[in-house]
Amino acid sequence: MRIAPLLRRIGFVLILLAIPTLLGVRFRWDAILPVIIYLQLILIWAQAEIALRQHSLFGIQFKPFFGISYKRVITVPPEHSIWIRNASGNVAYNIMVGRLLDKQNKPIPPAQWKDKLHSDLISSLAPEEEALLCSLNEELAGDEFTIEFSYSDQLGELGTMYIKLVKDGRILLIPERREPPGILLNTFEYFALFFKFVGFRRRYRR
Numbered sequence: 001m002r003i004a005p006l007l008r009r010i011g012f013v014l015i016l017l018a019i020p021t022l023l024g025v026r027f028r029w030d031a032i033l034p035v036i037i038y039l040q041l042i043l044i045w046a047q048a049e050i051a052l053r054q055h056s057l058f059g060i061q062f063k064p065f066f067g068i069s070y071k072r073v074i075t076v077p078p079e080h081s082i083w084i085r086n087a088s089g090n091v092a093y094n095i096m097v098g099r100l101l102d103k104q105n106k107p108i109p110p111a112q113w114k115d116k117l118h119s120d121l122i123s124s125l126a127p128e129e130e131a132l133l134c135s136l137n138e139e140l141a142g143d144e145f146t147i148e149f150s151y152s153d154q155l156g157e158l159g160t161m162y163i164k165l166v167k168d169g170r171i172l173l174i175p176e177r178r179e180p181p182g183i184l185l186n187t188f189e190y191f192a193l194f195f196k197f198v199g200f201r202r203r204y205r206r
Contacts, residue, residue: 005190006194009187009190009191012183012187013187013191016042019038020035020038020039023035023038042184045184046184046185049181049182049183049184049185050185052181052182053180053181053182053185056180056181059153059155059157062090062153062154062155063088063090063153063157063159064086064087064088064090064091064092064125064151064153065087065088066084066085066086066087066088066092066161066173067084067085067087067173068082068083068084068085068133068163068171068173069082069083069085070082070083070165070171071083072141079135080135080136080137080138080140080141081132081134081135081136082132082133082134082135082136082147082163082171083130083131083132083133084122084125084130084131084132084133084149085128085129085130086125086126086127086128086129086130087128088127089127090127090153090154091124091125091126091127091154092122092124092125092151092152092153093123093124093125093151093152093153093154094121094122094123094150094151094152095121095122095125095131095133095149095150095151096119096120096121096122096149096150096151097117097119097133097134097147097148097149098148098149098150098160099148100113100117100145100146100147100148101145101146101147101148101162102145102146103144103145105146108145113140116136116137116139116140117134117135117136117137117140118134118135119133119134119135120132133149133163134147141165142167143165143167144165144166144167145164145165146162146163146164146165146174147162147163147164147165148160148161148162149161149162149163159176160176161173161174161175161176162174162175162176
């Protein structure tokens with residue numbers, strides 16, 4: 001588990017706990033009412049984040065999802081192409097290749113691949129429709145890298161997905177990782193997962 005996110009979460013919790021603690025130290029019994037108001041504000045904060053999550057879940061039903069296929073045509077020189085198929089019931093718009101990432105998921109300068117990869121904007125892709133996403137030359141097809149492409153859904157919200165090419169000829173379609181909206185609920189869920197992880201490790205060591 002990464003240390004930096006854990007430290008950030010611990011700092012956030014300490015700030016939340018510090019406010020009622022300082023109120024208690026400063027005002028003693030007179031701090032009961034301010035602490036109650038503070039806890040009510042925390043509850044309102046949590047309810048607002050729950051509403052944001054419900055809105056986010058509502059938008060998921062309009063998002064498309066895709067299937068991909070890799071084709072190699074025996075020509076001189078050989079042609080490699082990646083095709084994308086809309087496997088959902090929603091129309092996808094403005095599908096286009098954005099960046100190429102290396103093995104460490106760092107962006108590759110466009111000057112190093114623009115003449116080796118050709119792609120056009122796909123203005124729309126209907127359900128079950130297939131289109132050519134990009135074509136690669138033989139030199140680029142032999143490397144291991146990741147293609148990042150973007151799209152927009154029916155609500156106009158942008159999405160990003162990744163196609164990872166492995167040297168053995170396999171391709172992997174990887175969705176963009178997004179945390180649910182909110183800070184408070186994400187922090188509580190993070191620590192719940194953290195303590196479950198610690199408990200699992202203890203049981204495993206036994």
